[in-house]
Amino acid sequence: MSKRMTLQSLPKTSSFTKKLTPDPRIPSVKVALDPSTPQELFHVARRLIGGAYTYCKPTPRKEYRFLTASPYAMETLGLDPSEAKDKSFQELVSGEKYLTDPFPYSQAYAGYQFGQFAGQLGDGRVVNLFEVESARDGQRYELQLKGAGLTPFSRFADGKALLSSSIREFVISEALSAIGIPSTRALAITALPKTYAMRARHEKCAVVCRMAPTWIRIGTFDLYKWREDRKGLIELSNYVIDEVFHNKMVEDEQIKREVEQEISKHNITLTRYDKMYFEIVARNAKTVALWHVYGFLNGVLNTDNTSITGLSMDFGPFAFMEYFDPNYTSNHDDHTRMYSFANTPSAIWFNLVKLGEDVAELIGADQELLDVPDFEAGIKQEWTERMIQRAGKIIEIAGTVYEKLFMDDYLKLVCQRIGISPRDTDHTEILGPMFEMLRATKIDYNDFFKILQHVPLEKKLDYEATAELFIPKNFQEDLVNDYTKENILKELKSFLVVFKDRVEREQLSDSERLSRASKVNPLFVPKNWMLEEVIEYTTENDLRPDYIDKIMKMGTNPYDRAKWGDELKDLEERWCSDVSFELKMGKCSCAS
Structure with a gap:
């Protein structure tokens, strides 16, 4: 390992x-540093007439109180974990101090929100600091920095992030990644004790230092399509291909096989822009499969919340589903259940279709x-019909690839969670009965898999x-809610008969099942009621981070x-136990 x-x-x-x-109003770092540059350009809402970003500085706050850093994120960057105690580190990850080389900036993007185009959005409370290469790999x-203050993209908002929502994002970003679900990360969280924001009530604010290989989202492409900025769209696409994907697209064996199988039916030779589109589609398909396998809901799946690299991102009203309910939505503002558990795959596909429309002139060529x-320079009239047909075909093929990758990964991963090898018949023979049992019993979704992997099936049951x-x-x-012992036992006994038969037909030993399943069955996932306890403890105990660290x-x-530590064992035990039904499947607001 590197030093x-x-x-x-x-x-x-x-x-x-x-x-x-860049934004033509602040076209260079020199202009950003020039004292004569109007300061309102950095912090007053305005529409960018061009460019992918504008230079922007964090807003100074009256007081900063560093809470904690993620040892897991520090390890990812190859950093010495003791650095989190240094004042210079804490100043940098809070925005108390910032570098001017590179100079901070905020990204511009647009987006479809709940299916409707919302125009220019952008980093309304985020300031990007710089890029670093991990010393580890x-x-x-x-x-x-999220919660860093007003930017030109703040619109009617205040540029602040609540302490409560910041704690939630800090925890879930790291937990998802540790489980194995692609996610943006959170390096550190800093409270702002004298900075308040009004949402449902008056609350303290915070800053989260987030990190990701890229923060480009589908909404970034939406912006250029909306502007009719063809040159900018090509520039963005080339950046994604060269700097984000490093020209390594459709190279994963599974993705390559599915894409080549479909394009071979249509006599299409892929261009770099086709590959970019398929890579984005494939990565998102595989992430959605993981969300479904683990019962995770983001709560808001607009195009501006959908990463081009398939990362879970922009956490607001998210949740781990505590019992199986396909109609569950974790967003209490989602009255039509557009982003419910059952609708998640189609919601992301809607966004990917919009991406296809954004880059239609590129994948159409x-x-x-x-x-x-x-x-x-532009599209000639004689090319139009040819390009429309090709772009439509590429999007159609992408839909098939998306569905196949999602279904294949979903079957493979769910079967691994119950310790069996996937078979095409498992959807109806074992998974159908299993999910119907989970729906009927309302037993804890994640705990079910943990317990099942230890059930001895080699002997008479x-x-x-x-x-x-x-x-x-x-x-x-x-x-x-029909959450009764009698109902649970009845449904489980019926399922166990089916499951034992399936395992015996594969001739699996108990140790084989456990070996497979234990690799993908987390012993713990952070649920909303636990996060509420963490938030309550932190705010009521002078911002002590004990519960956050735990x-x-x-x-x-x-x-x-x-590796869970010896402290707060009673709390640990409670977080691994059942709670009253009214605490489960909570919903959160988008306001954060």
């Missing part, structure tokens, strides 16, 4: 600002047209006693209980 570095010592760059066109990460010297294993020690019956230890070591 541990510090955030201070890591070389810092900004390929985004070097490669992409060389992976590039772009660090940014075959290599012959792309090689025409004046192609970038006492179905009554085995079903009892799934009843929590502190089981709290709820007659209104849930982070558990969340970032989901497969290894030995």
Whole structure:
């Protein structure tokens, strides 16, 4: 392993600002640093007439109180974890101090929100700091501050982030990644004790230092389509291909096989823009499969919240589903259930279709047209029909690829969670009965898989006693919701008969099942009621981070209980126990 570095010592760059066109009102760092440049350009809402970003500075706050850093994120960057105690580190990840080389900036993007185009959006409370390469593996990460103050994209908002929502994002970003679900990351969280914001009530604010290989989202492409900025769209696409994907697209064996299988039916030779589109489609398909396997809902899946690299991002009203309910939505403002658990795959596909429409002129052109010297200048009339047909076909093929990748990964991963090898018949023979049982019993979704992997099936099974294993020690019956021991035992016994038969037909030993399943069944996932306890404790105990640190230890070591620490064992036990039904499946607001 490479020598541990510090955030201070890591070389810092900004390929985004070097490669992409800036806001013409602040066209250079020199102008940004010039005292004569009107300060309202940095912090007053305005529409950018061009460019991918505008230079922007964090808003100074009256007081900063560093809460904690994520050891897991520090490890990802190859940093010395003790650096989190240094004042210079804390100043940098809070926005109390910032570098001017590279100079901070905020990204511009647009987006479809709940299916409707919303125009220019952008980083309304985010300031991007710089890019660093991990000292561990060389992976590039772009660090940014959420809650850093007003930007030109703040619209009617205040540029602030609540402490409560910041704690939620800090925890879930790291927990998802530790489970194995692609996600943006959170390096540190800093409270702003004297900075308040009004949402449902008056609340303290905070800043989260987030990191990701890129923060480009589908909404970034939406912006250029809306502006009718063809040159900018080509510039952005080339940046994504060269700097984000490093020209390595459709190279994953599974993705390559599915794409080639479909395009071979249509006599299409892929261009670099086709590959970019398919890569974005494929990565999102695979992430959505993971969300479904683990029962995770983002809550808001607009195009401006959909990463081009398939990362879970922009966490607001998210949740881990506590019992199986396909109609569940974690967003209490989602009255039509557009982003419910069942609708998640179609919601992301809607966004990917919009991306296809954004880049239609690029995926509509075959290599012959792309090689025409004046192609970038505009589309000739005689090319139009040919390009429309090709773009439509590419999007159609992408839909097939998206569905196949999602279904294949979903089947494979769900089967691994129950310890069996996937078979085409499993959808109807085992998964159908399993999810119907989970829906009917309302037992804890994640705990079910944890317990099932330990059920001994090699010997004659006492179905009554085995079903009892799934009843929590502190089981709290709820007659209104049919959450009763009698119902649970009845449904579980029926399922166990089917499951035992399926395992015996594959001739699997108990140890084989456990070996497979334990690799993908987390012992802990952070649920909304737990996060509410963390928030309440932190705010009522002078911003002490004890509960944050505890849930982070558990969340970032989901497969290894030995790393959860010796502190707060009673709390740990409660977080691994059943709670009253009214606390489950909570919903959150978009306001954060």
